[in-house]
Amino acid sequence: MNRLVMNVAATLLALGQVVPLARAADESSPAGSNVPGAQFPRIHPDLSITFTLHAANASSIQVAGGDGLGNGPFVMKKDANDVWTVTTAPAVPGFHYYWFVLDGVPVNDPASETYFGYGKETSGIEVPEAGADFYAIRNVPHGEVREKTYSSKTTGAWRRALVYTPAGYDQHPNRRYPVLILQHGSGENETGWTRQGKAQFILDNLIAAGKARPMIVVMERGYAVRAPGQLKPDTLVRDLEETYGAFEDVVIHDLIPAIDESYRTIPDREHRAMAGLSMGGMQTLFVTLRHLDMFAYIGSFSGPILRPGNSDSPVATAMQGSFDTRTAFAGVFADPAAFNNRVKLLWLGVGSAEPEQFHTSIRGAVAALQTAGVRLTYFESSGTAHEWQTWRRDLNDFAPRLFR
Amino acid sequence: MNRLVMNVAATLLALGQVVPLARAADESSPAGSNVPGAQFPRIHPDLSITFTLHAANASSIQVAGGDGLGNGPFVMKKDANDVWTVTTAPAVPGFHYYWFVLDGVPVNDPASETYFGYGKETSGIEVPEAGADFYAIRNVPHGEVREKTYSSKTTGAWRRALVYTPAGYDQHPNRRYPVLILQHGSGENETGWTRQGKAQFILDNLIAAGKARPMIVVMERGYAVRAPGQLKPDTLVRDLEETYGAFEDVVIHDLIPAIDESYRTIPDREHRAMAGLSMGGMQTLFVTLRHLDMFAYIGSFSGPILRPGNSDSPVATAMQGSFDTRTAFAGVFADPAAFNNRVKLLWLGVGSAEPEQFHTSIRGAVAALQTAGVRLTYFESSGTAHEWQTWRRDLNDFAPRLFR
Numbered sequence: 001m002n003r004l005v006m007n008v009a010a011t012l013l014a015l016g017q018v019v020p021l022a023r024a025a026d027e028s029s030p031a032g033s034n035v036p037g038a039q040f041p042r043i044h045p046d047l048s049i050t051f052t053l054h055a056a057n058a059s060s061i062q063v064a065g066g067d068g069l070g071n072g073p074f075v076m077k078k079d080a081n082d083v084w085t086v087t088t089a090p091a092v093p094g095f096h097y098y099w100f101v102l103d104g105v106p107v108n109d110p111a112s113e114t115y116f117g118y119g120k121e122t123s124g125i126e127v128p129e130a131g132a133d134f135y136a137i138r139n140v141p142h143g144e145v146r147e148k149t150y151s152s153k154t155t156g157a158w159r160r161a162l163v164y165t166p167a168g169y170d171q172h173p174n175r176r177y178p179v180l181i182l183q184h185g186s187g188e189n190e191t192g193w194t195r196q197g198k199a200q201f202i203l204d205n206l207i208a209a210g211k212a213r214p215m216i217v218v219m220e221r222g223y224a225v226r227a228p229g230q231l232k233p234d235t236l237v238r239d240l241e242e243t244y245g246a247f248e249d250v251v252i253h254d255l256i257p258a259i260d261e262s263y264r265t266i267p268d269r270e271h272r273a274m275a276g277l278s279m280g281g282m283q284t285l286f287v288t289l290r291h292l293d294m295f296a297y298i299g300s301f302s303g304p305i306l307r308p309g310n311s312d313s314p315v316a317t318a319m320q321g322s323f324d325t326r327t328a329f330a331g332v333f334a335d336p337a338a339f340n341n342r343v344k345l346l347w348l349g350v351g352s353a354e355p356e357q358f359h360t361s362i363r364g365a366v367a368a369l370q371t372a373g374v375r376l377t378y379f380e381s382s383g384t385a386h387e388w389q390t391w392r393r394d395l396n397d398f399a400p401r402l403f404r
Numbered sequence: 405m406n407r408l409v410m411n412v413a414a415t416l417l418a419l420g421q422v423v424p425l426a427r428a429a430d431e432s433s434p435a436g437s438n439v440p441g442a443q444f445p446r447i448h449p450d451l452s453i454t455f456t457l458h459a460a461n462a463s464s465i466q467v468a469g470g471d472g473l474g475n476g477p478f479v480m481k482k483d484a485n486d487v488w489t490v491t492t493a494p495a496v497p498g499f500h501y502y503w504f505v506l507d508g509v510p511v512n513d514p515a516s517e518t519y520f521g522y523g524k525e526t527s528g529i530e531v532p533e534a535g536a537d538f539y540a541i542r543n544v545p546h547g548e549v550r551e552k553t554y555s556s557k558t559t560g561a562w563r564r565a566l567v568y569t570p571a572g573y574d575q576h577p578n579r580r581y582p583v584l585i586l587q588h589g590s591g592e593n594e595t596g597w598t599r600q601g602k603a604q605f606i607l608d609n610l611i612a613a614g615k616a617r618p619m620i621v622v623m624e625r626g627y628a629v630r631a632p633g634q635l636k637p638d639t640l641v642r643d644l645e646e647t648y649g650a651f652e653d654v655v656i657h658d659l660i661p662a663i664d665e666s667y668r669t670i671p672d673r674e675h676r677a678m679a680g681l682s683m684g685g686m687q688t689l690f691v692t693l694r695h696l697d698m699f700a701y702i703g704s705f706s707g708p709i710l711r712p713g714n715s716d717s718p719v720a721t722a723m724q725g726s727f728d729t730r731t732a733f734a735g736v737f738a739d740p741a742a743f744n745n746r747v748k749l750l751w752l753g754v755g756s757a758e759p760e761q762f763h764t765s766i767r768g769a770v771a772a773l774q775t776a777g778v779r780l781t782y783f784e785s786s787g788t789a790h791e792w793q794t795w796r797r798d799l800n801d802f803a804p805r806l807f808r
Contacts, residue, residue: 013582035520035523035525037521053509054509055507055509056508057463057507057508057509058508059461059463059507102506102507103459103462103506103507104461104462105457105458105459105462105506105511106514107506107511107512108510108518109526110524111512112524114525116439116511119439119441120439120514120515121514121516121518137562142553142554144551144552144567145550145551146548146549146550146551147549147604147606148546148548150542151543156757163548169576170666170668173577193553200551200553245561262574264574266582338440390642
């Protein structure tokens with residue numbers, strides 16, 4: 001009996017945000033991404049981070065993670081109490097995936113929340129950016145994020161979409177709203193934009209300030225295989241086409257009808273946008289440019305620019321060669337005036353610290369499109385890499401331009 | 405550039421549920437709790453489970469976990485490809501937390517989803533129960549699970565509640581609904597009832613079958629510390645009182661008003677219920693029996709029965725001694741006829757395979773209450789332990805009895 005009581009007590013102490021027995025004697029603070037009560041990882045004023053892990057019998061432990069974490073991996077050292085510790089170099093502000101390498105095996109940090117990235121649940125750390133409160137929970141009216149279960153004819157299975165409804169949605173039952181479909185990147189899933197991206201708070205803040213129109217935001221899992229969907233591993237290129245095509249069918253034939261049926265949308269192209277990051281940006285261009293009858297607003301955040309129409313596979317030609325505006329995407333840009341007349345917003349962006357091939361691809365396409373007379377918005381996030389801080393800023397720039 | 409393309413390809417293969425290159429040559433299947441594309445852990449027809457982990461340099465790895473997983477830990481063995489493997493004894497059906505012990509350190513399985521338990525993100529595995537589809541996603545109208553952000557005066561901080569709204573909620577803007585507040589156990593959080601418990605699908609199925617009334621279900625994080633909430637570690641017992649009391653204030657003064665303001669509730673005691681599992685059951689009794697003006701339906705799922713009023717701390721006296729119906733819970737049961745007249749449902753349950761002290765405590769209180777003439781419903785889940793399969797069954801029995 002005492003064991004149960006003490007277990008309850010220990011859990012409450014750990015989770016109840018009770019004052020800890022010991023505090024670090026410096027200016028560092030627990031990361032906001034820690035599980036409740038965890039004192040480490042701690043972020044120092046210079047944005048260096050101290051990680052710890054208790055491991056009595058391990059031979060070696062390092063910390064590794066996303067680009068913005070610094071030039072790791074960082075080798076941890078064990079103290080007399082079997083606690084391994086390292087303090088990293090100063091990190092880039094924003095959200096970074098990370099993991100411990102424990103005797104050679106990548107493992108999560110039990111002290112941090114996990115986030116779906118790299119195709120699995122992965123530890124993440126939130127490094128604050130001084131002065132940036134556009135994604136903070138502020139004292140404004142808050143929307144909701146809803147889990148919507150719906151059936152997909154394309155895949156023959158149940159799917160889950162996350163749906164942001166703006167503040168006041170329930171209180172104005174006769175009001176209808178435009179829709180933004182917002183996609184995650186490769187290895188992530190439909191939870192990325194709210195958990196890593198904090199999209200709901202970005203929208204809450206923009207809408208409360210009158211900077212963005214109230215809108216519904218739909219986030220889906222960007223993977224699909226057609227039922228019965230038997231693909232052969234020796235046709236990798238075709239598989240990728242197939243996978244993009246199946247997801248396109250989910251969006252066009254399953255998701256949009258389900259959303260228009262369940263929510264008070266304005267179900268026309270002038271009130272429908274799609275955007276995504278990285279792979280989600282590639283998918284956005286792939287889907288929207290083939291269905292301009294359904295979308296008038298398009299955003300690709302750090303999405304490599306494809307040249308479909310020149311090859312069997314849009315993916316295999318990603319970022320290769322120059323971007324030919326006459327043939328790219330089946331000639332949708334061949335008549336710039338007609339494109340400009342039809343598409344209200346084409347938005348392309350990249351982080352200034354992203355790997356060179358993203359710059360080459362995206363800037364090259366931007367230059368070619370602008371030279372040809374295609375109207376577009378280009379946004380460069382200063383100092384951020386192929387990571388979520390870039391995409392939070394992208395959304396903060398993109399959303400106010402929608403449905404004007 | 406090829407690296408990016410291949411990364412995308414590898415991720416799509418991993419996540420797109422594409423047919424794997426190799427299949428196990430037996431009747432086993434990947435667990436439903438695996439991340440998309442993961443072929444292990446696999447569940448065999450006798451409900452034994454094969455776990456694998458790739459680790460070239462580890463010295464020892466075991467699998468450990470919840471009661472229902474069997475008599476672990478199970479020692480893994482390494483093959484020539486550095487893949488460690490073990491097949492467990494047959495598991496109890498239902499959801500089980502588990503982890504690898506890698507050179508002495510508990511770590512998650514990268515192949516499984518994680519669930520908040522033990523105060524951190526923990527791997528979980530879903531073992532199917534033959535013939536049990538009451539928590540499956542079935543072809544019925546589905547409700548939504550909404551993330552509600554609201555401000556707590558008690559704690560001085562933002563909080564998040566998850567709110568189930570039944571199918572048809574948005575389509576009937578003049579209809580109002582009763583409310584069930586449903587709490588998780590110690591070490592878990594507000595995501596437990598939907599992720600581990602599948603409460604939304606249990607309710608969808610019950611409501612679609614006409615077995616339960618359409619209702620709103622509110623799930624909150626059962627931890628709170630009053631602002632500024634400076635508690636001293638040398639007063640552990642008082643801290644626990646404080647923590648329960650702070651959560652009580654959150655429920656009564658912050659959560660219920662926020663829900664009644666935001667949703668179309670019927671805001672009276674006859675249409676408000678509270679239930680919880682384990683610690684959440686203890687909290688339910690603590691909160692509801694002190695506020696019978698606000699609750700008419702009460703459920704404690706595997707919740708140890710307290711004797712507050714006899715001691716400085718309800719927790720310190722948990723499950724100790726006999727249950728005195730005249731003094732327990734400040735005498736609320738002292739006049740059984742008055743209690744029966746006021747409380748529409750007092751529901752107590754326990755799993756038949758739970759540790760003995762739960763049986764002793766809960767059955768002892770049930771017997772004492774029944775002897776005294778207090779009307780209650782007692783439910784025993786056959787063959788299940790202090791785990792989620794018990795609590796899924798509990799909810800499936802409890803919800804149909806509400807708001808009649």
